[in-house]
Amino acid sequence: MKPSISIITIGVDDLERAFVFYRALFELPDESIGAGEDHVAFFFDDKFSFVLFPREQIAQTAGLETAVAGTPGFVLSHQAESPEAVDDILDRVLAGGGSVITPGTQSEWGYSAYFADTEGNVWELMAQPTTN
Template sequence: MALTAQKIFLNLAVSDLDKTMAFYRAVGFEFNAQFTDQNAACMIVSEDIFVMLLVKDFFKTFTGKELADPSVTTEAIVAISADSREQVDEIADKALAAGGKPSNPPTDHGFMYVRSFQDLDGHLWEIMYMDQSAIAQE
């Protein structure tokens, strides 16, 4: 039997939780107050996907490994889908206006459109739209 998860919780180490929450609010995300305190914030991506933003010292309690410095090392690329090309641009533009940095130039594959940015700590994010009708034609 294949493993299927009910929900996804991505954990990211952050330097300043308040500034990080303000950044993601400016992008358009909301937070679950029940799982947010001075050490962590639960950012809602969808009904089943959450990003736990953890203060670095708190994050370290979950691992014996050194933390990657996302401003110089890529530990992961977080990719989320959008409903349209316009929404990709809207989200990426909000991230850049809120203090994020550009990551890669926009990529247009015809059936797929992607924009990327780095958050305040340097975590890499991609926002993508995939035209399902164009894929079905191929």
């Protein structure tokens, strides 16, 4: 099997707050956003969507008694175009109410940072080092 991820769904405690945060972060036009009574979906193209869903309902669907905050066991990663783009995204995260876990840092692997959205979900931002 060759995995192909077409939808990422994350659990949130406050759907409206998370929607406001991600709407500002993703900068998508209204026609690329769909909302239902219990979810919000951001459509990036025909092959990928990012969905916000109440954390408690995700737990129930998975057969768990209680919901767990954040993203235990995995981190969402975004490949940015440059270190400057990483820093620009971090500025938008802070403006939207998220928090910076690790500011942009240069290493042999490139430039990276970590942030948490308004719901505690952890993201990695990275820009690969340029080759000469």
